[in-house]
Amino acid sequence: MDSLLAYISIAVFLVIAELVYFRIADKCNIIDKPNERSSHKTIVLRGGGIIFTIGLWIWSIVFGFQYPWLLAGVTLAAGISFVDDIHSLPDSLRLVVQFTAMFFVFQEIGLLHWDMWWVVPIALIAAVGGTNIFNFMDGVNGITAGYSLAMLIPITMANRSMTFVEESYLIVAIIGVLVFSLFNFRPRGKAKCFAGDVGSIGMALILVFCLGRLMIATGDITWIVLFLVYGVDGVLTICHRIMLHENLGQAHRKHAYQLMANELKMSHVTVSLIYMVLQLVVSLGFIYLIPNTIVAHWIYFIVASIVFGLAYVLFKMKYYHLHEEYLASLKS
DSSP states (O other): OHHHHHHHHHHHHHHHHHHHHHHHHHHTTOEEOOOTTOSOOSOEEOOTTHHHHHHHHHHHHHHOOOOHHHHHHHHHHHHHHHHHHHSOOOHHHHHHHHHHHHHHHHHHHTGGGOSOTTHHHHHHHHHHHHHHHHHHTOOSTTHHHHHHHHHHHHHHHHHHHSOOSOHHHHHHHHHHHHHHHHHHSSSTTOOSBOOHHHHHHHHHHHHHHHHHHHHHHHTOGGGGGGGHHHHHHHHHHHHHHHHTTOOTTSOOOOSHHHIIIIISOOOHHHHHHHHHHHHHHHHHHHHHTSOSSHHHHHHHHHHHHHHHHHHHHHHHHHHHHHHHHHHHHHHO
16 A cells, blocks of 8 residues: 555656646747658657656655666766757767766666676667667657557566566656656647657666666576567668668658658557557567577567568558658758
C-alpha cells in the first residue's frame, strides 16, 4: 500500500512538473517551429521529455540513490540536450558529452569491470549510435512515448523472472512516459509538447542502462532485439542516405515513419501505434514463444532482422518516389 501511494504521489508530482515546465517553456519561447523537414504544421512547445529525467531524480530521492552513475549520466546528457533544444550547439560538443554520459552509464551497468576491456570502446560507439537513432526517430506525435513503452514493458516482464534492475524504477519510468503521453500522444496538430532532444536522449540512456543490465545478467547480446524495429529503420535509413551522398548531420524526412506520416498522410497516432505494436510483438515473441537458449535466440534475432529489413526495403521501393516528388516541389 505504501508503494502504491508513493507511485500515485510521483505520478501527480510529474503531472504538476510537466505543467510548470509548459509555463516556463512558453515564457522562454522554447518552441519547435515547423519547416520543410518537419512532420508537423503548427508551433509546439519543445522539451516536454524533460519529465523522464525529473522522474529519475524523484525516484532516486524517494527510493534512495541506488544508481548514482546513471543519474549523473542522464542528467549530463539531458542537460546539454536541453540547451541544444534552446540554442543549437556544435555536433562535436554534443558527441563529447554523450560519450561521457554513456561512460557513466556503463559504469553503472558494470561493463567497465569486464576483463574483456576491448569490448568497452566498441560497445560505447554502438550505444551512442543507438542513442542518436532513438533521437532521430522522434519525429511524429507519440512515437517516442509509444516506443519507450514498447521497450519498458518487455524489460519489466523479463525483470520479473530475473531481477537485473530495481522494479520500482521501471514502474516510475513507465509512469513518466504515461504522463508525457497525456500531452504528446495525440493526433497531428493536437500535441501540447514534443519530447525534444532532452527527452529522447534522456530516455535512450535509460533504455541502454536497462538493456545493458539485462545483457550482463544473461550473457546474451541478442536482447538487442527489444530495439529491433527502430534499429532496422535507423540503420537502413542511414545506409540509404549514404548511398545518396547526403550529409548525415542534416535534417531529413527519409525514415519509413516519416514517409507514412507525410507522403502517405497517415495519422501520427496510427504511425506511432504501428511502431509500438510491431516492437511489442517482436519482443514478447522473443520472451515467451521461443526456447530460452542462445541458439534459438540468435535464430530468432537473425530471422526477425531479415524480415524487417526486407519489409523496409520493399516499402521504400514502393513509396520513396513520393518523397522525391515532394523534394522536387520544394525546388520549384
